[in-house]
Amino acid sequence: MAAKTDQLLIVVSVLEGRHFPKSPRLSLVVQASFNGEQLATDPVEHREQPQFSTELAWELDRRTLHQHRLQRTPIKLQCFAVDSVSKKRESVGYIVLDLRSAQEVKQDPRWYPLLSSKYTKQRPALLLSVVLESDSRPSEPSPDRFKAKKAPPRQGSPSVTDLLPDKLEAVLLADQGHHQVGPADLCTDMFVLSVTVAFATKLEQLIPSTMKLSAEGSEFFFYYSLLGNDITSEPFHSLLSPDFEPERASVRIRSSKPVLQAFLSQQPSLQIHLCCGNRSLGSTDVSLSALSVMDLENKAATVEGAFVLQPPKRTKQTLLAPPTDLQPTLGVAITLRREDAAPQQSVGSKDGGGPPPQPVTAPAEQRPVSSSPVRNPPAGSPPGPPGLRGPPLPPPSSHTESDVESLLDELHRSGAQRAGLAAADSEAPSAPHTPAEAAAEGGASSVSVSAPKVSIPASAHHYCFSLDLRSLANLSSPHPIxxxxxxxxxxxGSVAPIMTSPPVELHRNMEASLPQSYCAFDFAALPQQLQDTFLRVPLVVEVWHRDSTSRDQLIGRASIQLSRLLSSERKQFLSPSGEQGWRQTHQDRIPVVQTHRPSEKVVELSYVSTLEDLGLVKATEVIVSDSSQDELPAQAQGSSHPAAPRPAAPVAPRDTLEYRTALELELWKEEQEDLFDHQLKKKELSHMQALAEEWRKRDREREALVRKKEVEYNLLEEQLQKTLSDLERREKQLAAAELETERLQRDLRAEHALTQRELQESSRRLQQECDHRVELEREKVRLVEQERARLLQQISDGEGRYKQLEKEFQLYREQQSVRPEVRLQSEVNLLSLEKVELERKLESTTKSKLHYKQQWGRALKELARFKQREQENAMTRLKKQQAELEAMRLRYLATEEKEAVRQDRQELDSIRNELNRLKQQEDRLGSAPSRPDPAPAPSLNESADEHLSRLLEERDTLLRTGVYTHEDRIIAELNRQIQDAMRDRGTL
Structure with a gap:
């Protein structure tokens, strides 16, 4: 017998349905979910018996299956009705399958009715079967199957591609500043892979009419992942005229040409997202496989062009299809070259779609000089825009990307050749031109991103701020989030939002840790500027509830006061460069409050913040502003006018040096006034032109929006007309359905009233029958009480007669002591007669008692039959009554038997004693025995036999009733009395 395979398939076969109403506009889809994975059937017609004929399978091993069976993990099937026009899905019902019912043997399909069905008139059902199948992919080749032999290897050395593994990966070597692709012995060359985002057009087409940008934020940026490194562009504010600097991201790769080509052929397309806040408005895919077929020996391989941005799947239905000339496009260039080859021209200047890069200077009073948040995820993390997943937690030993260090290197080089570097930056931003510069840039990180350069004051400090959001606890809402x-x-310096990922499920009265919630920022700023900003601006953390079935909900906000970090204890440490730095750490737990109710706490957030001061930034950059350039010619011109006068004897007042100096001063003043007026007019003209250009640009934007709205309104009007016609048809259907519903309600009310009357009548009859039976039982109990009272009276009479006889016997004994023998003999005879009379009375009493016992046995049999007949209707009452009757009967029988036995035994003992006494007297007197002497012995034997027979008959009578057994106490007592009577008989 073959061993069972470890891999299994859970196969759910959805065959067909029944009792579905017919609807031509709708289609049916069955979606199955198990272990967080969802599978769905193809849409079928919405008719009475839809035919699905689909198998849904999940792969798992036996151990996982055992765990799911222990946890009773269900398989949930949901049936949806999909509108063919609006694509709206509506739930029809669901089915829950038990995983424990799935077996590895073939089972016949069963009909499962839909729970919580939308169609209440009928009861729809699906024909399903669940079976476990062995995975058909064996780990070892089967010996009984034919398999061709591999071709023998050719003579010679094997090719490089034959030595490569099936799946190539890029491994980050942080200490060397590059990625490695392929085995180390094959990595002989260094390559540079660059991605440049140059321009974008018609981005307003990606905005759905239902989206409110004010709620999402007004800043847009591009995002893509390059070999596991998240890259975001500088933000811009307008989609109608996107104004952003072309940015280039470069990554250094150590590999060889065939290995790198094989790696690029395996890579998926580069996906670039246009993001607004935490939302992806659209994306485009740029294939990297085209780089693998180009020659890298003499020139760089480039893939460039304008790519169409596609909206995400969830918003494709809300966006109207734009014409071909209005499609949103993105200019992208991807370049792969050897590190020693010269880089090509920037895409921004080549395509002409984007503005040329210009150096930007920003004063230190407005924002920090440069910053770089840690956004490099660990190797193997899935790509995604920052709005869709948060920044992952970097390992402690990884090197973060630092724009400050790269900026310092460029500023050191700019001290020698400032003008040439400025020109080079304007043509091709941030691309290293020599291998030494590339190595310097790669030392800090494997990715370099070009960005507008800013000035760093000499008094600026290099800071590193890190925030670790630890956990959430004390949820006030009863529902989990x-x-x-x-x-x-x-x-x-980072305007892109930082988000934690994945979402953490938080229940009430529990604490949940936040994974991948660590983020660090490197920036340069003035100490006073840092202190003022931390005191004035808190860091606001928003808590969102992410639901797969609805939109994200804002739960609340928490304000982290960074000023507390400045007041914490400062500790010294040595930076990696050997310089002394300061570190301040603050840990706290703050409440998260609702936006509209600031006093209501939703949850508590625990965090740890750290600020590191790495010392002064030892770099400066000279920036010449427009005003200083305007003043330089004027000052030079003013300084060239005065000249040294020659000494002369008499000079005219107008020829004196003072006069000329005053004249030159006046002329210089007039010239400065004219220059100032000229500059003022020039500035006024430039401002007016800027205002006019801005006014025209806004007019064009409004016109474009109006045209777009007109197209949307026309399409919406058509949809409204269709909707109105559908509503009219639905109203007619609803009217017919309401009439049918009213008829069904009337029928149901009449049926309910009839059923109610029948139930009341049966209840009344049952109540009367129960009352009658209770009366019968009460009458029987009353008769038994009367019989008991009569028997008690008889017992009391017998006791009185017994006392009377005892007195008479005592008198007799006294008389016998004084009378002579003849008189004694006559009294003996008289007593014998009285004894016979008493025995006769005793016999009659015994017969009457036996008759009563027979009657009592018949009553017990009748009571047993009545108990069996009425057991189902009045079990509790009959048990109680039977217990009372049993106790009463036991008391009565015990009393009767005790009295009868005691009376008989006393009579027999008294007679035996008297006879023995008389016999002793006769022996003592020495007289001959008289004739009546032998009479007592036979009478005693006869009375003993009669008593024994009576006891036997009474025991047999009680046993024949079926109520008593040999183990009962009264039967045991009778057996003991029978044994005593037989022993007494033997002694006589």
Missing amino acids: AATLRYSYPFF
């Missing part, structure tokens, strides 16, 4: 945290702090 899937919590995701989001925050942004523009002072650190």
Whole structure:
């Protein structure tokens, strides 16, 4: 017998349905979910018996299956009705399958009715079967199957691609500043892979009419993942005229040409997202496989062009299809070259779609000089826009990307050749031109991103701020939430929001840890600027509830006061460069409050913040502003006018040096006034032109929006007309359905009234029958009480007669002591007669008692039959009554038997004693025995036999009733009396 395979398939076969109403506009889809994975059937017609004929399978091993069976993990099937026009899905019902019922043997399909069905008139059902199948992919080849032999290897050395593994991965070597692709012995060359986002057009087409940008934020940026590194562009504010600097991201790769080509052929397309806040508005895919077929020996391989941005799947239905000339496009260039080859021209200047890069200077009073949040995820993390997943937690030994260090290197180089570097930056931003520069840039990180350069004052400090959001606890809501945290702090230089991922499920009265919630920022700023900003601006953390079936909900906000971090204890440490730095750490737990109810706490957030001061930034950059350039010619011109006068004897007043100096001063004043007026007019003209250009641009934007709204309104009007016609048809259907519903309600009310009357009548009859039976029982109990009272009276009479006889016998004994023998003999005879009379009375009493016992036995049999007949209707009452009757009967029988036995035994003992006494007297007197002497012995034997027979008959009578057994106490007592009577008989 073959061994069972470890891999199994859970196969759910959805065959067909029944009792579904017919609807031509709708289609049916069955969606099955198990272990967090969802599978769905193809849409079928919405008719009475839809035919699905689909198998849904999940793969798992036997151990996992055992765990799911222990946890009773269900398989839930949901049936949806999909509208063919609006694509709206509505739940029809659901079915829950028990995983424990799935076996590895073939089972016949069963009909499962839909629970919580939408169609209440009929009861729809699905024909399903659940079976476990062995995985058909064996780990070892089967010996009984034919398999061709592999071709023998050719003579010679094997090719490089034959030595490569099936799946190539890029491994980050942080200490060397590059990625490695392939085995180390094959990695002989260094390559540079660059991605440039140059321009974008028609981005307003990606905004759905239902989206409110004010709720999402007004800043847009591009996002993509390059070899596991998240790259975000500088934000821009307008989608109609996107104004952003072309940015290039480069990554250094150590590999060889065939290995790198094989790696690129395996890579998926590069996906670039347009994001607004935490939302992806659209994306485009740029294939990397085209780089693998190009020659890298003499020139760089480039893939460039304008790519169409596609909206996400969830918003495709809300967006109207734009014409071909209005499709949103994105200019992207991807370049792969050897590190020693010269880089090509920037895409921004080549395509002409984007503005040329210009150096930007920003004063230190507005924002920090440069910053770089830690956004490099660990190797193997799935790509995704920052709005869709938060920044993952970097390992402690990984090197973060630092724009400050790269900026310092460029500023050191700019001290020698400032003008040439400025020109080079304007043509091709941030691309290293020599291998030494590339190595310097790669030392800090494997990715370099070009960005507008800013000035660093000499007194600026290099800071590193890190925030670790630890956990959430004390949820006030009774319902669990899937919590995701989001925050942004523009002072650190990153306007893109930072989010935690994945969502954490938080229940009430529990604490949940937040994975991948650590983020660090490197920036340069003035100490006073840092202190003022931390005191004035708190860091706001938003807590969102992420639901797969609805939109994200804002739970609340928490304000982290960064000023507490400045007041914490400062500790010294040595930076990696050997310089002394300061570190301040603050840990706290703060409440998260609702936006509209600041006094109501939703949850508590625990965090740890750290600020590291790495010392002064030892770099400066000279910036010449427009005003200083305007003043330089004027000052030079003013300084060239005065000249040294020659000494002369008499000079005219107008020829004196003072006069000329005053004249030159006046001329210089007039010239400065004219220059100032000229500059003022020039500035006024430039401002007016800027205002006019801005006014025209806004007019064009409004016209474009109006045209777009007109197209949308026309399409919406058509949809409204269709909806109105559908509503009219639905109203007619609803009217017919209401009439049918009213008829069904009338029928149901009449049926309910008839059923209610029948129930009342049966209840009345049952009540009367029960009352009659109770009366019968009460009458029987009353008769038994009367019989008991009569028997008690008889017992009391017998006791009185017994006392009377005892007195007479005592008198007789006294008389016998004084009378002579003849008189004694006559009295003996008289006593014998009286004894016979008493025995006769005793016999009659015994017969009457036996008759009563027979009657009592018949009553007990009748009571047993009545008990069996009435057991189902009045079990509790009959048990109680039977217990009372049993106790009463036991007391009566015990009393009767005790009295009868005691009376008989006393009579027999008294007679025996008297006879023995008389016999002794006769022996003592020495007279001959008289004739009546032998009479007592036979009478005693006869009375003993009669008593024994009576006891036997009474025991047999009680046993024949069926109520008593040999183990009962009264039967045991009778057996003991029978044994005593037989022993007494033997002694006589």
